[in-house]
Amino acid sequence: MPNSLICLPRNLPLSVTVDVKLPRCDNLLLFTPSPLTVAEGGSGSYTVALASQPSTAVTVTVSAGAGVTLDTDAATNGNQTSLSFSTANWNTPQTVEVSVGQDVDDTVILYHSASGGNYGSVTANLTVNIQNICEYMDALNSDGTFCDLDSKKITSLNSGNFNGLSNLETLWLGANDLRSLPEDIFAGLSSLKTLSLRFANLSSLPEDIFAELLALEELYLNSNALSSLPKDIFAGLSNLKIIWLNDNKLSSLPEDIFDEFSALETLYLNRNALSSLPEDIFAGLSALQELRLDGNDLSSLPEDIFDELSALETLTLNENSLTCLPESLPLSVDVDVDLPQCVNTNTTAALPSWLIATATLEPLTLYVGGEDGSRDGSDAFNMTSVNAGDITWRFTSSHPAVASVSEEPSNNPIVMVTPVREGKATITVTATAANGNRIS
Numbered sequence: 001m002p003n004s005l006i007c008l009p010r011n012l013p014l015s016v017t018v019d020v021k022l023p024r025c026d027n028l029l030l031f032t033p034s035p036l037t038v039a040e041g042g043s044g045s046y047t048v049a050l051a052s053q054p055s056t057a058v059t060v061t062v063s064a065g066a067g068v069t070l071d072t073d074a075a076t077n078g079n080q081t082s083l084s085f086s087t088a089n090w091n092t093p094q095t096v097e098v099s100v101g102q103d104v105d106d107t108v109i110l111y112h113s114a115s116g117g118n119y120g121s122v123t124a125n126l127t128v129n130i131q132n133i134c135e136y137m138d139a140l141n142s143d144g145t146f147c148d149l150d151s152k153k154i155t156s157l158n159s160g161n162f163n164g165l166s167n168l169e170t171l172w173l174g175a176n177d178l179r180s181l182p183e184d185i186f187a188g189l190s191s192l193k194t195l196s197l198r199f200a201n202l203s204s205l206p207e208d209i210f211a212e213l214l215a216l217e218e219l220y221l222n223s224n225a226l227s228s229l230p231k232d233i234f235a236g237l238s239n240l241k242i243i244w245l246n247d248n249k250l251s252s253l254p255e256d257i258f259d260e261f262s263a264l265e266t267l268y269l270n271r272n273a274l275s276s277l278p279e280d281i282f283a284g285l286s287a288l289q290e291l292r293l294d295g296n297d298l299s300s301l302p303e304d305i306f307d308e309l310s311a312l313e314t315l316t317l318n319e320n321s322l323t324c325l326p327e328s329l330p331l332s333v334d335v336d337v338d339l340p341q342c343v344n345t346n347t348t349a350a351l352p353s354w355l356i357a358t359a360t361l362e363p364l365t366l367y368v369g370g371e372d373g374s375r376d377g378s379d380a381f382n383m384t385s386v387n388a389g390d391i392t393w394r395f396t397s398s399h400p401a402v403a404s405v406s407e408e409p410s411n412n413p414i415v416m417v418t419p420v421r422e423g424k425a426t427i428t429v430t431a432t433a434a435n436g437n438r439i440s
Helices: none
Strands: 028-033 036-040 043-050 056-063 068-071 081-085 096-099 109-115 123-131 147-148 171-174 194-196 218-220 242-244 266-268 290-292 314-316 334-336 364-366 379-381 391-397 414-417 424-434
Touching: 028 123, 036 043, 036 096, 043 056, 043 081, 081 096, 096 109, 123 290, 266 314
Parallel strands: 036 123, 147 171, 171 194, 194 218, 218 242, 242 266, 266 290, 290 314, 314 334
Antiparallel strands: 028 043, 043 096, 056 081, 056 109, 068 096, 109 123, 364 424, 379 414, 391 424
């Protein structure tokens, strides 16, 4: 007897012999793509069309489980969950937007049920595979330890984007227009050692954003728009060795922000808007070797600010408004700083005491800020006696900025400095007492 069937029910047993050539009903709804892949905490879309012309208008209703949001009409307020097909537009694909929350299972099913005309018995399912953002953007290496999301045109990140990446050690997120980040974005990344957020257009950071990154060793936050940092933003990150905060808009720093960094070796704070620094800002940084403070608005420094930097080797202070160096500056540090007001005949009071008087003689590094023709004659730096009788001083210079030095026995030797051109002059000092013993 003739009938109007267009498909066979999907629950028809395979063992049944059927005297009719019809497709299964779950093949009458066409999905593209199938399956759908969505990043955890992210969104995606797919299209639906009918496989054959219906006898009358057809409505397809879409549903999903918890944690999944669907919308079949973005132009209408609220989330719509149905699609309408006519006898004319039955094969025109219609779009369904899918948003997936965090902590959703790796696979979810979207259910589709049709009604109307000869499509009244049609149902079909679409599988959605949920991936973390590193997998979704094909940015994860084979062993799951390195994810390169640099320059991926990412404009936002959602909680859960990095779920399931407990082995991740290096994460690059630089050169994206992120602007802001969820507080728990890095939750679960217990193995992360290197995090790069440079050139990400970040203007602020939540206080606890790094709270779970206890293995972190390198943090690159340079070249953003950060104007301030929460007091405890680095709390607990005792393994940090490198922090780059240069090229931001920082005008001040909390006094205790670096308190727990006994392993820190490199700290970049250059090219910000720092006008002052707390006296204890660098307290406890016993492993710090390189500190960059150039390109700020510093006019003075607390006298004891460098007291605990026993391992410091390189310090940049140029492009500030400093007129002198603090007494706590270690003798062996290579200092890059312009002190134009210190290069004059009355300069001894503005220089650290180790350049004026010292019994521990090591190479001294002096940066001269004058240029050729900017001054007449030479300028003098006095080094007073170490109270060991008549002293013979020997000075050698690595740069023409130091034109000549005295070599006669004296308790008050004078280093004659002529600012021939800008540059660094390393002055090696040797002192010999009257009894022939070298003072060092």
